[in-house]
Amino acid sequence: MVQPYKHEPFTDFTVEANKKAFEEALRKVEAELGKDYDLVIGGERVSTEDKIVSINPANKNEVIGRVSKANRDLAEKAMKVADEAFKWWSKTKPEMRADILFRAAAIVRRRKHEFSALLVKEAGKPWKEADADTAEAIDFMEYYGRQMLKLKDGIPVESRPNEFNRFFYIPLGVGVVISPWNFPFAIMAGTTVAALVTGNTVLLKPASATPVIAYKFVEVLEEAGLPAGVLNYIPGNGAEVGDYLVDHPRTRFISFTGSRDVGIRIYERAAKVHPGQIWLKRVIAEMGGKDTIVVDKDADLELAAQSIVASAFGFSGQKCSACSRVVVLEEVYDQVLNRVVELTKQLTVGNPAEQSTFMGPVIDQSAYNKIMEYIEIGKQEGKLMTGGEGDDSKGFFIQPTVFADVDPQARIMQEEIFGPVVAFTKAKDFDHALEIANNTEYGLTGAVISRNRFNIEKAREEFHVGNLYFNRGCTGAIVGYQPFGGFNMSGTDSKAGGPDYLILHMQAKTTSEMF
Numbered sequence: 001m002v003q004p005y006k007h008e009p010f011t012d013f014t015v016e017a018n019k020k021a022f023e024e025a026l027r028k029v030e031a032e033l034g035k036d037y038d039l040v041i042g043g044e045r046v047s048t049e050d051k052i053v054s055i056n057p058a059n060k061n062e063v064i065g066r067v068s069k070a071n072r073d074l075a076e077k078a079m080k081v082a083d084e085a086f087k088w089w090s091k092t093k094p095e096m097r098a099d100i101l102f103r104a105a106a107i108v109r110r111r112k113h114e115f116s117a118l119l120v121k122e123a124g125k126p127w128k129e130a131d132a133d134t135a136e137a138i139d140f141m142e143y144y145g146r147q148m149l150k151l152k153d154g155i156p157v158e159s160r161p162n163e164f165n166r167f168f169y170i171p172l173g174v175g176v177v178i179s180p181w182n183f184p185f186a187i188m189a190g191t192t193v194a195a196l197v198t199g200n201t202v203l204l205k206p207a208s209a210t211p212v213i214a215y216k217f218v219e220v221l222e223e224a225g226l227p228a229g230v231l232n233y234i235p236g237n238g239a240e241v242g243d244y245l246v247d248h249p250r251t252r253f254i255s256f257t258g259s260r261d262v263g264i265r266i267y268e269r270a271a272k273v274h275p276g277q278i279w280l281k282r283v284i285a286e287m288g289g290k291d292t293i294v295v296d297k298d299a300d301l302e303l304a305a306q307s308i309v310a311s312a313f314g315f316s317g318q319k320c321s322a323c324s325r326v327v328v329l330e331e332v333y334d335q336v337l338n339r340v341v342e343l344t345k346q347l348t349v350g351n352p353a354e355q356s357t358f359m360g361p362v363i364d365q366s367a368y369n370k371i372m373e374y375i376e377i378g379k380q381e382g383k384l385m386t387g388g389e390g391d392d393s394k395g396f397f398i399q400p401t402v403f404a405d406v407d408p409q410a411r412i413m414q415e416e417i418f419g420p421v422v423a424f425t426k427a428k429d430f431d432h433a434l435e436i437a438n439n440t441e442y443g444l445t446g447a448v449i450s451r452n453r454f455n456i457e458k459a460r461e462e463f464h465v466g467n468l469y470f471n472r473g474c475t476g477a478i479v480g481y482q483p484f485g486g487f488n489m490s491g492t493d494s495k496a497g498g499p500d501y502l503i504l505h506m507q508a509k510t511t512s513e514m515f
């Protein structure tokens, strides 16, 4: 019998054995760096001349792997394979599909540190962040497997005498899964297995910065028994392969996680019906955030400062959930700001392969340049309290940066920076704080630090974000515990890791029979 779902525990690296095991995994991954990785289409390995070179963002000279790059012809070939495979995969038993996920979860769990070590190298994640990413990937498999078992027989509906009505879900078709680099394992795996376990076939286009971890995951699913053709691995240029597949008349749905601009582009393009297309495409789009922590005047100020620092600078602020705006009631503004600056100055920035590193690099040169430009903008828009410097000589390192006294309408208060930069502003009362918190076009996460029950309840109603947290930071949602997804320009609020998520990958059918 399947055990009740429980999230994967995080590794305690203060335990010497865990530390040693992780160091060993890092050595194993290091010994395998620089290999070539093929596309996987219909179970066959396809090598191309043109490669995506995945590098270590903490050390630009270290090549993680050279990954074959799909073009339109190969994308078309993969589409044909997936379309063909859908005919029989869609008819397989949900129990069998769920079992493949459970087995894949077990395989990853057994080699957990190896996957996390690869995330350290390919995404620049510090140990703790890499461990959490792998744990979340396991959670998605365990959770969605169980969700499918719950949904497999549909949901009971009423019937009248001599009538038998049934309501159940069937798969959609070929899904294009387009994933980001910032949770290169968890989000890539979660979006892929959700589509597979519901009986769809998949074309997986991972982010170009992190294609190797995605390849390793495809291998895991193969080992777990996923038949050839059901999942096809086609990394490639977003604009070329992405646009082609989004427009394709045989694409039934697109599961996208990434930036606002690319999400909007996909949403618009997917709306157009192309010749030969006989359905309206579904789009699941999880996009960016501009996430606020509000600090009330009677809050636990130490908790507030710790929560802000962890949420703003964990994984160098490269989370859609990261705190990039802080709104503090004027009575306690200076205290919170000064404590955050103090804590920020204590953070260690450096090589994420070292256990002691809190913050590693940002992902690549273009992210580095963009964040440094925002820091220059911030210097015009607010008072630089700490940080503000970067060094891209070896890797893409930026100091954790705090700006004070920033106007809520300023660019660094409105635009997603996706780096280790947080801006503070003052509110005259709690209503004013909520008004500021709500005044972005996004609506992903937010947090309120308060001891005032009335204010907590007010925020519950009025703070318009998909994931709202009280007396804690605004990052770190757990699959099955805090379903994740945002409002407004943060996307379609698909709530990954939630009870409604799988249904987005299926269509409901009603049958009614008279006896």
Ligand SMILES: NC(=O)c1ccc[n+]([C@@H]2O[C@H](COP(=O)([O-])OP(=O)(O)OC[C@H]3O[C@@H](n4cnc5c(N)ncnc54)[C@H](O)[C@@H]3O)[C@@H](O)[C@H]2O)c1
Pocket: 178, 179, 180, 181, 182, 183, 187, 205, 206, 207, 208, 236, 237, 238, 239, 240, 241, 242, 243, 246, 257, 258, 259, 260, 262, 263, 265, 266, 286, 287, 288, 289, 319, 320, 321, 416, 418, 444, 484, 485, 486, 490, 491
């Ligand atoms: N809401 C969420 O759950 C969530 C989770 C993680 C990341 N994000 C967001 O993702 C962004 C960071 O990730 P990113 O830099 O990889 O985002 P991105 O939008 O640049 O890329 C995401 C994916 O889209 C692909 N892509 C690019 N152009 C495309 C096109 N024209 N057609 C189809 N695909 C295309 C990329 O190759 C990549 O695989 C941030 O904005 C972050 O907030 C959101």
Ligand SMILES: N[C@@H](CCC=O)C(=O)O
Pocket: 182, 183, 318, 319, 320, 321, 474, 475, 476, 477, 478, 484
């Ligand atoms: N689910 C993650 C964020 C994913 C986006 O980057 C969190 O809750 O922090």
